[in-house]
Amino acid sequence: MSAETPGFHVSHPSARMRERRSLGKLLEPLTAADLATGNLFFSPLPEFQRCCRTFQIPKYVFIGPPGGGTYQRLGLFGGIHGDEAAGSVALVELLRRLIEDPRPATGYELFVYPVCNPTGYEDDTRWPRGGEDLNRAFWRNSSEPEVLLLEHQLEEFRFDGLVSLHADDTSEGLYGYVAGDVLTRHLLEPALAAAETFLPRNHTGRIDGWPAERGIIEDAFLGVLAAPPTQTPRPFEIVFETPQLANFDQQVQAHLAALLAILKAHRSLQAHAANI
Numbered sequence: 497m498s499a500e501t502p503g504f505h506v507s508h509p510s511a512r513m514r515e516r517r518s519l520g521k522l523l524e525p526l527t528a529a530d531l532a533t534g535n536l537f538f539s540p541l542p543e544f545q546r547c548c549r550t551f552q553i554p555k556y557v558f559i560g561p562p563g564g565g566t567y568q569r570l571g572l573f574g575g576i577h578g579d580e581a582a583g584s585v586a587l588v589e590l591l592r593r594l595i596e597d598p599r600p601a602t603g604y605e606l607f608v609y610p611v612c613n614p615t616g617y618e619d620d621t622r623w624p625r626g627g628e629d630l631n632r633a634f635w636r637n638s639s640e641p642e643v644l645l646l647e648h649q650l651e652e653f654r655f656d657g658l659v660s661l662h663a664d665d666t667s668e669g670l671y672g673y674v675a676g677d678v679l680t681r682h683l684l685e686p687a688l689a690a691a692e693t694f695l696p697r698n699h700t701g702r703i704d705g706w707p708a709e710r711g712i713i714e715d716a717f718l719g720v721l722a723a724p725p726t727q728t729p730r731p732f733e734i735v736f737e738t739p740q741l742a743n744f745d746q747q748v749q750a751h752l753a754a755l756l757a758i759l760k761a762h763r764s765l766q767a768h769a770a771n772i
């Protein structure tokens with residue numbers, strides 16, 4: 497991709513990100529006062545060891561206003577690849593905004609995991625320290641501690657929907673993967689449309705090696721973060737990707753717009769289903 501490509505403003509993400517390599521700093525915008533509001537809870541996963549140090553995967557739970565029906569429980573995951581920090585920043589920003597105006601979360605319990613790979617986040621690397629690609633290891637008898645801890649969460653909470661945020665340095669535009677519930681495509685389409693305010697969509701017929709249509713891929717690599725194989729009915733599962741070489745802040749805005757669009761679209765699909 498050329499730096500002159502219209503719609504892209506290539507900054508120096510490595511320089512920017514080095515400032516963001518502290519997990520504490522990333523989570524700083526979520527203050528003790530926010531946690532005292534009664535809507536937001538901090539509940540990190542159990543500690544684990546990597547290379548003689550102890551780490552924790554942070555988790556926040558945000559309870560939205562009641563929506564009339566049963567609460568939908570969503571799992572929102574960022575930083576599975578440690579060098580894709582825009583999704584992590586977007587999840588913290590989502591929570592910040594919901595504290596100020598919880599209405600977009602009406603009818604939802606949001607389980608937010610902004611950094612699923614804490615050592616990769618610290619190191620600005622795709623992989624965890626001394627480990628394999630976490631996003632190829634789910635439900636494959638992996639012994640990676642992050643995978644075991646997240647699998648436990650997926651088993652325990654049986655989410656109605658999962659969204660994973662990523663960034664792809666080989667794509668010049670936004671795209672995503674859909675899996676699980678057959679209606680998932682109707683959530684990703686509005687997410688891509690909303691995110692296009694900030695970055696262009698990848699319209700090529702093949703993305704990341706898969707056939708794609710309007711930036712949507714209906715396939716998945718083996719071992720990506722997903723609901724337990726035994727879970728039925730299947731939840732919606734979305735992997736949302738921003739072009740990693742694009743401006744960092746625009747990627748954050750694109751992720752945020754996509755998340756808000758998914759919340760809105762899923763709520764209206766639920767309301768429609770309730771009326772059938």
Ligand SMILES: [Zn+2]
Nearest residue numbers: 577580662663
């Ligand atoms: Zn990724």
